[in-house]
Amino acid sequence: MNSECSERFYSMKQNLIFTNDVEAAVEQLKARIDHNLAVWIADVNTERLLFALPNLITINDGERAKSWETVRNVWLEMEHAGVTRHSLVFNLGGGMVTDLGGFAAATFKRGVRFINVPTTLLGAVDAAVGGKTGFNFCGLKNEIGTFAPASDVIISTRFFDTLPPEEMKSGFAEVIKHAMLSDRGEFLRLLDHDFAAPIDHDDLLERLRRSVQVKADIVDRDPNEQGERKALNLGHTIGHAFESLAMSGYEAVPHGYAVAWGLVTEAILSHIKLGFPSEDVHRLGHFVRDNYRGFPFDCGDYDELLDLMSHDKKSRDGEITCTLLATIGDYRIDQTVTTDEVTTALDILRDHLGL
Numbered sequence: 001m002n003s004e005c006s007e008r009f010y011s012m013k014q015n016l017i018f019t020n021d022v023e024a025a026v027e028q029l030k031a032r033i034d035h036n037l038a039v040w041i042a043d044v045n046t047e048r049l050l051f052a053l054p055n056l057i058t059i060n061d062g063e064r065a066k067s068w069e070t071v072r073n074v075w076l077e078m079e080h081a082g083v084t085r086h087s088l089v090f091n092l093g094g095g096m097v098t099d100l101g102g103f104a105a106a107t108f109k110r111g112v113r114f115i116n117v118p119t120t121l122l123g124a125v126d127a128a129v130g131g132k133t134g135f136n137f138c139g140l141k142n143e144i145g146t147f148a149p150a151s152d153v154i155i156s157t158r159f160f161d162t163l164p165p166e167e168m169k170s171g172f173a174e175v176i177k178h179a180m181l182s183d184r185g186e187f188l189r190l191l192d193h194d195f196a197a198p199i200d201h202d203d204l205l206e207r208l209r210r211s212v213q214v215k216a217d218i219v220d221r222d223p224n225e226q227g228e229r230k231a232l233n234l235g236h237t238i239g240h241a242f243e244s245l246a247m248s249g250y251e252a253v254p255h256g257y258a259v260a261w262g263l264v265t266e267a268i269l270s271h272i273k274l275g276f277p278s279e280d281v282h283r284l285g286h287f288v289r290d291n292y293r294g295f296p297f298d299c300g301d302y303d304e305l306l307d308l309m310s311h312d313k314k315s316r317d318g319e320i321t322c323t324l325l326a327t328i329g330d331y332r333i334d335q336t337v338t339t340d341e342v343t344t345a346l347d348i349l350r351d352h353l354g355l
């Protein structure tokens with residue numbers, strides 16, 4: 001294969017724009033990129049978050065609307081609007097909109113350039129960046145999709161004033177994850193965050209800049225998740241198991257809450273297996289106990305949790321594999337953990353959370 005072509009095709013290099021003047025950034029992009037038509041995709045809540053949007057395709061909000069039917073309707077509206085390969089698609093919304101809108105754009109006429117404008121914290125630090133797009137199918141999350149990066153991502157905190165507090169906390173868990181993969185000073189600074197205080201937009205934008213860069217750098221080195229990108233799974237092998245357990249046996253929890261408990265559990269496993277400093281386990285444990293309300297799971301749930309972990313998409317051959325840390329910033333992918341080690345870590349987690 002021609003290496004120049006393959007590099008161009010697979011590169012996830014994205015132009016990341018950090019600003020709270022979103023209108024100006026949109027106008028600058030439109031002036032810079034030659035195009036015949038710009039259309040917007042937003043959900044029923046996010047369509048109100050920016051100026052009157054021309055050529056707007058509105059979709060329903062939430063995970064249930066992240067469906068084949070919605071993709072089909074978006075394509076139909078693109079067809080009616082006269083979208084061509086020379087057009088621009090702007091996705092304005094949380095991860096649901098950027099995943100689905102990105103997929104619809106990336107596949108329409110074999111690919112229309114798209115630009116993400118994330119409106120949730122999770123979207124800004126995770127979903128809108130890195131090129132994974134898709135929708136849910138046959139009851140399975142993100143079952144159909146493709147790697148296709150937005151050419152540009154406009155990252156702003158100005159939308160967060162209307163975000164429910166649970167959504168802020170949920171996205172913040174991914175911000176902590178990125179700091180754990182990169183920078184202890186940033187990690188400690190984040191653990192001082194007070195969710196009850198009004199948003200300091202300048203400071204939060206700076207936190208986002210650092211956080212998104214961690215993901216962007218890793219994705220750039222391993223766009224298709226053959227190796228290093230698995231580092232971004234930190235907290236998620238255990239976190240996904242909590243998410244599924246909560247959904248089946250308790251009340252559903254926001255993704256980032258489950259990730260927060262996953263981060264503490266995997267920090268404990270990191271301590272057991274790689275000597276990750278206990279001081280950092282404790283600091284993280286306190287922050288999570290104070291901010292991420294747990295559900296009252298107990299040792300009767302351990303078998304199901306272990307079963308869920310060994311069936312995690314990213315585990316192999318029924319073994320439980322996680323990304324672990326020797327210290328903050330020193331990550332090790334594909335670490336196998338035993339059921340005894342996980343059981344011990346879950347006991348310690350329950351102590352931390354006061355469950």
Ligand SMILES: NC(=O)c1ccc[n+]([C@@H]2O[C@H](COP(=O)([O-])OP(=O)(O)OC[C@H]3O[C@@H](n4cnc5c(N)ncnc54)[C@H](O)[C@@H]3O)[C@@H](O)[C@H]2O)c1
Pocket residue numbers: 043044045046049061062063066093094095096097099119120121122123126127128129130131132133141142159160161162163164167
């Ligand atoms: N592609 C990736 O790498 C990646 C990574 C993580 C998550 N995801 C996907 O992201 C999705 C979750 O994203 P999400 O947490 O952003 O949820 P979401 O997009 O479903 O938004 C949650 C709710 O908040 C509303 N909303 C959005 N912005 C708002 C704002 N500023 N003010 C008020 N309400 C607002 C939405 O209308 C919706 O009702 C999942 O589908 C997940 O699979 C993708």
Ligand SMILES: [Zn+2]
Pocket residue numbers: 126174236255259
């Ligand atoms: Zn996540």
